[in-house]
Amino acid sequence: MGRIADAFARARTENRAALVIYLCAGDPDLKTTEELIVAAAEAGADVIELGVPFSDPTADGPAIQRAAERSLRGGTTLAKVLDTVRVVRRRTNVPILLFGYYNPILGYGEQRLVDDAAQSGADGFLVVDLPPEESAGLRGPAIEKGLDFIPLLAPTSSPERIAQAGRVATSFIYYVSMTGVTGSQATDLRSAAERAGALQRELGRPVALGFGVKTTGDVATVAPYVDGVVVGSAVVRAIEDAPTPEAAVTAARALVSELVKGLPRR
Amino acid sequence: MRYVPRLMQVPEAAFAGRYGPYGGRYVAETLMPALDELTRAYRESQADPAFQAELASLLHHYAGRETPVYFASRLSEIVGSRIWLKREDLCHTGAHKVNNTIGQVLLAKRMGKTRIIAETGAGQHGVATATSCALMGLPCEVYMGAEDVRRQAPNVRRMELLGAKVHSVSAGSATLKDAMNEALRDWVTNVRTTHYCVGSVAGPHPYPMIVRDFQAVIGRESRAQMLEQAGKLPDAVVACVGGGSNAIGIFAGFIEDETVRLIGVEAAGEGIETGRHAAPLTAGGVGVLHGAKSYVLQTPDGQIVEAHSISAGLDYPGVGPEHAWLKDTGRAQYVAVTDDAALEAFLQLCRTEGIIPALETSHAFAYLPALAEELGADADILVCLSGRGDKDLETVLQKLKERAEPSGPHR
Numbered sequence: 020m021g022r023i024a025d026a027f028a029r030a031r032t033e034n035r036a037a038l039v040i041y042l043c044a045g046d047p048d049l050k051t052t053e054e055l056i057v058a059a060a061e062a063g064a065d066v067i068e069l070g071v072p073f074s075d076p077t078a079d080g081p082a083i084q085r086a087a088e089r090s091l092r093g094g095t096t097l098a099k100v101l102d103t104v105r106v107v108r109r110r111t112n113v114p115i116l117l118f119g120y121y122n123p124i125l126g127y128g129e130q131r132l133v134d135d136a137a138q139s140g141a142d143g144f145l146v147v148d149l150p151p152e153e154s155a156g157l158r159g160p161a162i163e164k165g166l167d168f169i170p171l172l173a174p175t176s177s178p179e180r181i182a183q184a185g186r187v188a189t190s191f192i193y194y195v196s197m198t199g200v201t202g203s204q205a206t207d208l209r210s211a212a213e214r215a216g217a218l219q220r221e222l223g224r225p226v227a228l229g230f231g232v233k234t235t236g237d238v239a240t241v242a243p244y245v246d247g248v249v250v251g252s253a254v255v256r257a258i259e260d261a262p263t264p265e266a267a268v269t270a271a272r273a274l275v276s277e278l279v280k281g282l283p284r285r
Numbered sequence: 286m287r288y289v290p291r292l293m294q295v296p297e298a299a300f301a302g303r304y305g306p307y308g309g310r311y312v313a314e315t316l317m318p319a320l321d322e323l324t325r326a327y328r329e330s331q332a333d334p335a336f337q338a339e340l341a342s343l344l345h346h347y348a349g350r351e352t353p354v355y356f357a358s359r360l361s362e363i364v365g366s367r368i369w370l371k372r373e374d375l376c377h378t379g380a381h382k383v384n385n386t387i388g389q390v391l392l393a394k395r396m397g398k399t400r401i402i403a404e405t406g407a408g409q410h411g412v413a414t415a416t417s418c419a420l421m422g423l424p425c426e427v428y429m430g431a432e433d434v435r436r437q438a439p440n441v442r443r444m445e446l447l448g449a450k451v452h453s454v455s456a457g458s459a460t461l462k463d464a465m466n467e468a469l470r471d472w473v474t475n476v477r478t479t480h481y482c483v484g485s486v487a488g489p490h491p492y493p494m495i496v497r498d499f500q501a502v503i504g505r506e507s508r509a510q511m512l513e514q515a516g517k518l519p520d521a522v523v524a525c526v527g528g529g530s531n532a533i534g535i536f537a538g539f540i541e542d543e544t545v546r547l548i549g550v551e552a553a554g555e556g557i558e559t560g561r562h563a564a565p566l567t568a569g570g571v572g573v574l575h576g577a578k579s580y581v582l583q584t585p586d587g588q589i590v591e592a593h594s595i596s597a598g599l600d601y602p603g604v605g606p607e608h609a610w611l612k613d614t615g616r617a618q619y620v621a622v623t624d625d626a627a628l629e630a631f632l633q634l635c636r637t638e639g640i641i642p643a644l645e646t647s648h649a650f651a652y653l654p655a656l657a658e659e660l661g662a663d664a665d666i667l668v669c670l671s672g673r674g675d676k677d678l679e680t681v682l683q684k685l686k687e688r689a690e691p692s693g694p695h696r
Binding site: 073074075076077078080084091096097098121122123124125126127147148149150152153170171172173174175176177180195198199200203 | 309310311312313314315316317318319321456457462466469470473474475476477570571572573574575576578581583585586587588589
């Protein structure tokens with residue numbers, strides 16, 4: 020079992036949901052990203068989704084778009100993100116999921132990326148614009164190297180697509196709580212969590228719910244129903260609002276320490 | 286590799302949106318079911334005689350089809366081959382875009398969608414979508430880059446008069462690419478009620494197929510018109526290529542006629558060598574943008590690069606996937622001409638034929654002298670005159686003024 024599956028299993032034995040924290044690599048800079056990963060892990064994040072910035076992030080709302088722009092202005096590339104993973108891996112065992120869009124991956128080369136990601140200590144891939152039917156070129160090599168490929172499901176997914184996600188998942192499945200972009204306001208998080216919980220039972224795989232989860236209260240609403248909760252834009256905003264990189268690390272640590280209070284299932 | 290027309294590759298119903306290695310569906314999971322739904326609805330509409338009759342009737346009585354093919358005798362004399370113009374500028378709304386929007390809005394109504402969104406560059410697709418929505422009583426919202434809102438102001442006013450809401454997008458390069466990003470974000474949010482009326486042969490499957498099919502009327506008509514008026518097929522067909530919808534539309538009529546050369550003209554902007562251009566087929570690489578694999582302008586790290594063209598409609602760093610396949614197989618050739626060459630061609634058509642072409646279209650004309658030199662006086666060249674240029678007057682006059690005052694500000 021890989022680090023990601025381990026993290027979900029551990030949370031389950033502790034009768035709580037796993038906390039997945041999104042960070043945009045290179046925002047505000049890659050050195051700070053390293054500190055942010057360590058701080059988030061120490062504060063209780065079970066999995067880090069490390070965003071690889073892309074120029075045209077069509078699934079993201081304004082907060083993550085701005086983070087990606089800042090990061091790209093600073094010269095972040097996929098190769099440098101892998102370097103950061105390699106360095107931070109000496110300091111923490113927290114699972115790191117590379118999260119992003121397909122074009123930078125295609126440019127890097129799928130097999131080469133899998134090799135380099137495995138060597139750097141990354142644990143898997145979640146590519147928002149790479150549905151299962153287009154994913155063979157990345158998924159095959161990833162599985163061979165023992166890296167995870169995380170499929171997504173959405174409120175619009177048909178029964179056939181749900182079954183397909185169940186077949187291709189290697190650890191957890193990411194459930195997008197609403198039709199929308201990241202950072203949108205959730206309208207009914209509880210119903211979305213119930214739906215995600217039903218999918219988890221149906222597929223026999225851990226499901227993590229993301230999109231619209233911002234506060235400890237939101238985490239507590241979702242945690243009873245699914246094995247994982249993802250917080251992204253709220254963390255990115257806390258980093259954006261901090262006046263210095265040091266303050267960003269402090270703010271992220273404080274936010275994650277707060278969010279973990281919503282995880283226990285009583 | 287040899288180009289095999291789409292319909293011969295696989296049975297129509299099994300076509301999954303691949304043009305060789307290009308095309309596909311690279312979108313968020315949330316949109317995948319909507320693309321399936323659209324594909325199904327489109328197939329049903331194709332098989333429904335009532336739908337086809339309504340579409341044909343609207344294209345004829347409302348949009349003004351068929352459009353003429355016109356022999357441009359004065360231009361022919363100057364250029365040195367016989368030049369024929371397919372007059373899509375005479376379509377209602379002044380460009381070929383309406384062929385597609387009438388079809389898609391009709392389809393959206395059939396699917397029970399209650400809201401239409403679109404992206405637009407030059408504003409021609411936005412105007413055509415707003416027009417079709419006014420005609421069929423559906424609310425319409427159009428995303429347009431802030432830079433394009435500025436340089437195509439008349440079309441913004443037109444869309445508003447037609448009842449559409451225009452969203453100015455200031456992210457990124459504030460042009461067509463960014464407008465499409467924002468339209469995709471709207472669609473992923475409102476996908477259950479909204480149809481996204483894509484304006485070019487770009488985007489995830491089934492869009493490149495649907496838009497091509499709706500634009501193929503250009504090629505069907507002009508093939509028959511050439512046979513009747515010229516007594517033969519043209520030796521070459523030339524069209525400008527941004528996303529590539531007018532080019533695919535006219536190419537579609539000739540793709541199986543192997544003697545007919547197909548030539549797409551991209552925007553070389555300030556010059557290919559300057560890096561400030563909009564010519565992915567000429568100088569880009571293979572990548573994925575807006576849901577399809579094709580040629581794109583990108584950095585070595587896979588970040589999309591801003592395009593540059595005097596023409597808002599060509600100012601796009603991607604291109605439709607079928608063009609990528611036509612290029613690789615050699616069935617079509619792609620060349621690029623600069624802003625300055627397009628401007629010269631614009632002025633020349635105004636004065637020799639009394640036709641003010643769109644700046645997009647002017648790129649196709651700018652390639653004619655080189656092509657005529659190659660093909661000779663006996664050749665017949667058919668050009669897709671994809672749109673009229675009234676919207677470009679301000680850009681052109683500004684450029685001419687800059688030219689008259691060489692010490693003036695450079696962009």
